[in-house]
Amino acid sequence: MKKCIIIFLSIPSLLFAQNKDNEVIVIKSDKQIEEFTSSLGQNELRLDFLDLLVFPALSVGFEKINDSSSGYGATLFLNLGGEDTIGEVYNDKFALTPYYRFYFLKSEDYGGYGLFAEIFTKFSFGKYEKFNDFWGQNQNNETLSYSDIAPGLAVGRKWINRKGFTFELLFGVGRNLLYKSKDDDSISRTAGIVRAGISVGKRF
Numbered sequence: 001m002k003k004c005i006i007i008f009l010s011i012p013s014l015l016f017a018q019n020k021d022n023e024v025i026v027i028k029s030d031k032q033i034e035e036f037t038s039s040l041g042q043n044e045l046r047l048d049f050l051d052l053l054v055f056p057a058l059s060v061g062f063e064k065i066n067d068s069s070s071g072y073g074a075t076l077f078l079n080l081g082g083e084d085t086i087g088e089v090y091n092d093k094f095a096l097t098p099y100y101r102f103y104f105l106k107s108e109d110y111g112g113y114g115l116f117a118e119i120f121t122k123f124s125f126g127k128y129e130k131f132n133d134f135w136g137q138n139q140n141n142e143t144l145s146y147s148d149i150a151p152g153l154a155v156g157r158k159w160i161n162r163k164g165f166t167f168e169l170l171f172g173v174g175r176n177l178l179y180k181s182k183d184d185d186s187i188s189r190t191a192g193i194v195r196a197g198i199s200v201g202k203r204f
Helices: 002-028 030-040 049-054 180-185
Strands: 043-048 057-065 069-078 092-105 114-130 142-160 165-175 192-203
Touching: 002 165, 043 069, 043 165, 049 057, 049 192, 057 192, 114 165, 114 192, 142 192
Parallel strands: none
Antiparallel strands: 043 057, 043 192, 057 069, 069 092, 092 114, 114 142, 142 165, 165 192
C-alpha cells in the first residue's frame, strides 16, 4: 500500500519534469537559428509587383543570405513601357541596384528575416525630355539620354514561412551624383530618387 501511495505522489513530479524538459527543447539557440536558415536555402529570388503594376516594369531581385543577421544582392529593373513612358511615368530604361542588408532579429526568427536596414547604389540608364522654353511657348523639346549613380539608404520588413516563401516591403531614398543644374529644365529628372517595392520571393 505504501508503495502505491509513493508511486501516486511521484506522478505529478514526473509530469512536471517532463514538461520542463520539453520547454528547454523549444527554446532556440543561435546555432539552431543558423541551422534552420541554412535548411531553407541561402539564396532568394524576388519579383516586385509594385513596379510591375504601376509603370509597368520588370523588377527582379536576388539575395544571398550571408548569415542570420545580414545579406547582400542586387535588383535588376527593366522598363517595359517603351518610348511612351519617357518623361511621363519613369525615365529609367534599365537599372542595376546592388545592396547590403543588416537584419534585426528576435531569438525565434528564421534568419535573414524581419526588420532590416539597407545600403544600396543604383546604376541607371535612360532617357528624359528637356524643355526649351522660348518666351513661355515650350518649343523644340529635346529627348536626351543619361546615365547616373545614386547611393542611398533603405529600410524594410520581410516575412518568411516554413516553405521558404517570402513577402517584403521596402522604402528608401538616394541621390543622383551625376545630376546637373541644367537638368532642372526637365520635370521628370530629379536629383533625388526613391527606392520602393512590394515583393514576393522564394528561398532555395
